[in-house]
Amino acid sequence: MTTRWMKPLAGCLVVLFLMAVTLGCKEAEPLPEDTMRAFVEAWRQAQYGSMYDLISADMKQQYTADTFTARYKSIYDGIGMSGLSIQWQPVEPAQDAKSAQGAKTSSGKKTQDQDAGTALYQFHVDMSTFAGPIAYDQTARLVKEKKTDGKTSSWKVRWDSGYIHPKLTDKDKVRVEETPPLRGEIVDRQGLGLAINEVKLEIGIVPKQLPAQPDDAIQKLADLLKMNAKDIQAKLKATWVKPEYFVPVTIISADDQRLEPIVSVPGADYRKKKVRSYPLEEAAAHLVGYIGKISAEELAKYKDKGYQTDDWIGKSGLELAFESTLRGKPGGRIFITDADGKEKATLVRREPANGENVQLTIDAELQLDMYRQLEKDTGAGVALHPLTGEVLAMVSVPAYNPNLFISGVSSEQWKQWSDNPAKPLLNRFARAYTPGSAFKPLTAAIALQNHTLDPDAERSIVGKQWKKDTSWGNYYVTRVSESQSAVNLATALMYSDNIYFAQTALELGAQKFVEEASKFGFGEKWNLPVALDTSTLSNNGKMKNEVQLADSGYGQGEVLMTPLHVAATYTVFANGGTMIKPKLLLNNDEKAVPWKSGLISPEVAKTVTDKMVEVIDNPAGTGHDAQVKGLRLAGKTGTAELKTKKDEAGQENGWFVAFDTEQPRLLTAIVVEQVQDRRGSHYISPKIKSLFSSYAAKKQ
Template sequence: MRKKYLFIGLFIFAILFTFGCTSGNNPKDSFQKYVDAWEKQDYKTMYTFLSPSSKKSISEKDFIAKYTNIYNGIEVNKISVAPDYPKSFKKDSDGNTSIPFKVTMSTVAGNIKFNDTAYFSNNTKDSSNPWSLNWNIKMIYPDLNTDDKIRIDKTFGKRGEIKDANGSYLAQNSYIESVGIVPEKLGADAENSKKQIADILKIDKGVIDKALSASYVLPDMFIQIDNLSMDDTDRLSSLAKIPGVMLKKTPARVYPLKEKAALLTGYVQPISADELKKLSSQGYSKDDSIGKSGLEKIYEKQLKATDGAEIYITDKEGKKLKTIVKKTEQNGKDINLTIDSNIQSALYDQYKVDSGTAVAMNPKTGAVLALVSAPGYDPNDFVLGMSKDKWNSLQNDPNKPLLNRFQATFAPGSSFKPITAAIGLKTGKLDPNADKNISGLKWQKDSSWGNYYVTRDAAYNSPANLLNALVYSDNIYFAKTALDIGKDNFINETKKFGIGKTLPFEYGLDASKISPDNSIKDDIGLADSGYGQGQVLMNPVQLVSIYTSFVNNGNIIAPYLNAAKGTPGKILESNVFSQDISNTILNDLTQVVSNPAGTGYGAYMPNLPLAGKTGTAEIKKSQTDTTGTENGWFIATNTNNPKLLVLEMYENVKNKGGSHYVVPNVKSIFEQFCK
């Protein structure tokens, strides 16, 4: 048995000697490690595989610097090296063993591909690295000679611009003023000059001192300190008088409407390192800006410009020898919106110290004419460079200027009542002429409701029919109507209005809902939902879209914002209710404005008849809560050839008159734009 084991052991040893040690007899392992380091751009490890003669020709420091400068300069973001290992390795006449390979690298100008050959020599003195690479400059690129340079020239594409319906700019490629200092020109009183600059720019002088003390700063260099808008003429004039200050006109994204359209347009900023890592394969480079919010982000792919670049080889005199790769710049595509900047500005200006949202739409076409969220912020601040303090002040502002209110949902209050009326008429549960015989200011179905009552603001002597219930905005009437309709009917019919579904719209909107799960648990919840309270939440754009049904024979028109993609008059929800129901509700809503007792009478104009509905939504923890607030609504359209539908919602209107605070502002918009 011992002889048998000895024979097997000798056989295994022979196999190991013949095959297992072959890697030491060829450079495959060494080159594969070199390739792995190359693909990771680990130049320090790459250098360790160089032959002694190669290391004499270039130091480690210069080797790393050469690769770093070239690859960073042409913005290499991915390298793939594919060796073509031969089945058997042979030495050439110089005693070297060769390995062909292919290189593909992704750069700012496109992919660079080349074939080359690596030559290895056997270094028997170094057991840890028996094979070393005979490196030369051509391994960076085969046509590169020792004194040659790899250069890059960039040409910049123009980002697409965002324009309104009249061709006015909402987001424009324009210029800002870069404010910088040339150290040697600060003069004898440099400290005083820096203090003046800091005071004008509203920054700490230490920011300037830090910028000027950087190791790379030379006396005659322009050192950028800040950016200012071209419109900031007073500060620019003051700065220009200070010794050492230099102003440079710099291309930049500009938002002419500033706060008035901030939540609509959003803003761009330089691409971050994390974003670049994810998007480099899509043509982004370190010099790009990218949409961070709003339409700038939504339409990033369309707006994005592709910069051009040419990577080429020059001799030591700077003469171009060969183009390696070239990409032509491409401009982004413009976005033409349905927005009317004049309506957008007029609506925003009404809010002044108030918070809220406004939507304007053509009720026949669905073209969105304005989308306002107030207060806003100046998107130009993000382009100019926002300080940490300014950013924190925006985030911590109790008025929430970063909150997009036209994207959100709110309790609609009585502005929801026409929807309940339409459902009641459609299901046959509501007779518009019947008197519900309501008396007093509070009501409950029965004693099972305990201490809970539905309340209304005022009693009236007229019969409690649909017309008067809308004119006087009678909560009790619509609570009773909702109970007559029933939970199942109410839920099913609200779904036909699109409630509970996300509105198909270019700008992502929160979905309107009857409750978080679009269900109603009991009669109190159903009664409250009937007049727009309970758990009902409506998105302003979706509510405006629903109101188009009252001037379109029961068809809900789809809102659209992109003039090139929208379809004017496209029906979003068809035949939600009949033409007769549409006429009934529209006529009653006309009385809400024209009747002196109507809650919308403040918008009455004899020569411009409007139909509309007010709403005062109570925001409180319980019926007995006296610390809550109120949001005021008014939605109106002109009835003679309808072409404008306006919604305005103001937060915190308690003790300001509720919805009556809103009505005059909506009237003003019609006076200005519906002549």
């Protein structure tokens, strides 16, 4: 009996074992969520080709891989998409049943039960765009398809354009409309414009309105605009130009008298446009700077900040330094149009946020006056309020007209700037110069403060040349005049005696000289929105020998200072020994900020100031030509020699630093290059006189 049941039982066990083996070798049934997961992950990673591989066969007949990929990429690039987030989940059974009764996906097909080869998933999309966030909900339909072997199947996505946005159909287009913000203006302390937004006339050409032979018309327009005809022709050949388009050529002022003859040229036209304008033109060019069309390199660097291909951006000066403040935030909208261009829906809209104005401590009238005094020279000038540190003027000459960067710099103009040996594009007030004798009051102040100098003691100095001893070899210090043989501090400053200050520095000693002079801001970075060179006492911070120390005592050697730093050091004399920090942004509630407190005593400050008054008031003083009736000015002239050898001729730069002492409101520092054949620093005296005379008259 046992044997009779065992055989059938054993046979059954074998059959069950073989069935298990067969089932174990069979591929696992594909799941729709695996396809949905892969599709969403590829979407998040912008792998549009991988997404296309997962769409259904019937959809692939409607969309090629290139069309599919291009639609996603062009739309997302155009709207500035970032931060894409996609959440998804299966449709609940109750929802599925309800959907099966008539709900449709974006493809227009009724949902079906998953057992019938259909699966539904809800997904939620969030993204950021240039115009603001976009979010939407959509339903994805997945269908089960047989593979090419006809035996196995896989799940695919029945995709259409509604996945990009529910309001988008296959024939619709996504459009972008950007509204640029109004750029903030840069104004002076009185609110006068230094960089403003002004309505001007944009001159252009409509190609289809040109004569059949356009060369004569283009040449006539070029002559009127003082441009090269080839530059105009190049604009007309741009790839975006169409016959009916207005092709911008240049910008002119709204009251330009050339407008009538310009528009009489066949094909020429104009339109009003609000553009950047620089009222002071060359006078404030290096300070204010200019804006220009964003370059490819800048676009790559700042694209994450919302910049677009045709945007304008600060290129130099304060326009560059305050770019984030002045620019504002662009507005715009993203909308859908149908195949005929008719607008269907706005997806997101953001109003532009205009840029903020920047108000400077600059006095536009003084800025212009200083430029006019220097416009025929090569050099720089700065002006401070000696008690507050407010920067009143910063001028560099020669200069350029920044408005040309708005209207368009011609090739001839660029060549003229580039070939000019005086380098008008170079910002000289940012450059460190050898200060020469303008440094001598600092040497005097340091020595007085350290009690190594008696201001009334007379030194016997005979002849024009002096050296300490034979260890100096053939090197010697030369003074300008040998008229004085008994020299004290007053006569040393008045006659600008190099030997006196060389000896003063040697008496201080190298260590004390470097230690005390460094306290005046040498080697320190400027906390200002304009880039300035760092002033230095020497190339390595030390004096390599006594010769260098002696030369440094009268501002030669390796001493380098920017005009602003020279001016700032003189504030110690107007503030009882405290050096005031220069500032460029106006804040009427902010008090003067000490940069270096108590560098010298009030007594030392007064002593040096009184001696500098003699430089201008005394007829024998080197700065006497700058004397202004009714003003008690203190100052110091200086001539810095740039030579490779002691006895050879070389370039000389002239300095003049001055401030009013009784009611301190103005401190100026001017450096002019190449004064060797123009009476040296005496060349600058009339300029100083004119500046203080005008400023004093204005303030009365």
